[in-house]
Amino acid sequence: MSGTLKGKKFTIYTLGCKVNQYESDSMEDILRNEGAICVSFEEPADIVIVNTCAVTNMAERKSRQIIHRAKKISPKAVCVACGCYVQSGKEVLSVDKAVDLIVSNNRKKDIARILEEYFAGEEIIDNYIDINKTNEYESLVLYKPTEHTRAYVKVQDGCNNFCTYCIIPYTRGRIRSKALEEVVSEITGLADNGIKEVVVTGINLPSYKDDAGNGLKELLLAVAGIDGIARVRMGSLEPRVITKDFLEAISKEEKICPHFHLSLQSACNDTLKRMNRKYTIEEYMEKCKLIRDYYDRPAITTDIIVGFPGETEEEFEITFDNLEKLNLYEMHIFKYSKRKGTVAAEMDNQIPENVKNERSDRLLSMVERHKKAYEDMFKGEKVMVLAEEYETIEMGGKVRFILKGHTERYIYVNKEFSEDYCKTHINKMVDIML
Ligand code: SF4
Incomplete structure (x- = not known):
């Protein structure tokens, strides 16, 4: 240069x-x-x-x-x-x-x-x-992430799924992955820089496969083997990646968090079909059961789109009932929004905003209920929290020090400690009674 x-x-x-x-x-x-x-x-x-x-x-x-x-x-x-x-x-x-x-x-x-x-x-x-005509994985390397304790590390790019509402396959191109050794070397560097938790992420993470044939399972195990890394979290997954073989292997590795963000989008098969999602709600439920067989109270989270074109009252009710049964830790609810250049934007029967709002509100109150019930299961238990930061607040004329962080199941925790304890425990694993 x-x-x-x-x-x-x-x-x-x-x-x-x-x-x-x-x-x-x-x-x-x-x-x-x-x-x-x-x-x-x-x-x-x-x-x-x-x-x-x-x-x-x-x-x-x-x-x-x-x-x-x-x-x-x-x-x-x-x-x-x-x-x-x-x-x-x-x-x-x-x-x-x-x-x-x-x-x-x-x-x-x-x-x-x-x-x-x-x-x-x-x-x-x-x-x-032209991003749609390349197979090259753009090898960027992260040395200093924005957060001090947790790093999001990209290991995969592109998507071949072409869900009807999504523009990403056109802006990110076809699937391609970073070589496992390169990921390990990058994360080793981050661990040397003090990073304790790594979130392995990609545009379509379940498609991870490098030229040597390593898949997501091999990658997660290799990352968990890095000295200094205390926790490995997975980015967004799809049902097809959840198999007995996958769970058997990763559940034995304690550093891999029992936290699965398993993308769903709708819990009604007709809607899923129009979205071009390639699983049924029955398959999704089966995968959640499998995760629950391998883990004690795993945190399963998801994304849901309400008001997708053609989503009838009946379809929404099916989604609502199935989500009630699934009883997930957390759901991110999105109101469908037309994206120019996608198949769904041209579909008939676009849903009015007031109907989307109503459906979203109903699901949001379910989210609140399920989230509370899930978190309540851990009340009175001692959990390991990665202390991310502390905050000082003034209460009753006294300055208090509040340590903040997340458990391995990504439950947010904040607890008062002494000033000295807070200052000396940032980026450390601490035991906290919930
Ligand atoms: S929603 Fe996800 S899986 Fe579907 S096309 Fe977009 S990036 Fe790919």
Whole structure:
């Protein structure tokens, strides 16, 4: 590198998911290594990078707003748009005067070279590729995550599922995975930097398979074998990955948390079919039972979309009843939102907003009930918490110190300790009575 970036101030604004955050953090590491200085988004900079999201029409709008805000804060900066909206909205971004450079997915690793070419006034080549025509896994490496105790590590990219509501296969391309040894080496580095908990994540994590044939099971076991890593958490899973063989292997490894985010989206088979999800609710229930056979009170969490096109009252009632039976720890409820360029956006029988709101409210009260019942099961038990941070609050004229963290089942815990205990136990495993 030529050193052009040395001393330049840069800032990165991230929208969207944990994979995007991982990629932003890795770009930050790359630019710091070139001698550039990271500043806050509100401070004028020489380089502003907006790592965009395109998951909904709203996410695209927000990405555009942030780009314009960035240009207002730093009018003289080179404004770089990267991320998924670059893939889905290249035509819009290319003519937007606030955008000086676009960098496609799979080209984030070249951010330093692209910026150097820009500052040198050279023609910028290779900053954009057709993501749907590549099998290359973009190997970024994370050294310093945003959180101090937990790191989200991307091990997989792309998706081949083409769910009818989702644009991601078009913005992230086909499935491809990082080699197991590279993941192990990256996480060993993070452990050396003090990271205790790692969340293995991807765009479609269940599809993880490297060129040597290692799948998710082998990967999780290898990560759990790294010295210094106390906990391994899995990102979003699908029912097909939950097999006896998988559970038999991972349940023997104590570092792998009994926490399964098992994507569902709807608990009615007709709706699932229109979504192009490739399992039935019966299969999903079977997989939850299997997890419960292998683990004591596992935390099973999921995502649900209400108001998907054509979701009748009857379909919703089926979903409602099945979710009641499933009795999961936590469900994230999303109201279906039309995404331009997807099959579902063109479907007949789009559901009015008031109906979506009503269905969402009904499920949210179920979420509250199930979550409380699940957490209550652990009352009076001693649990291990990874202490993430502490907060000071003033109560009755006295300053109190509250230690915060999560259990292996991802139950949030906060408890008062002495100032000294809080200060000396951050990033440590502590026993707490619930
Ligand atoms: S599995 Fe479905 S919802 Fe998930 S990224 Fe792939 S297409 Fe989108």
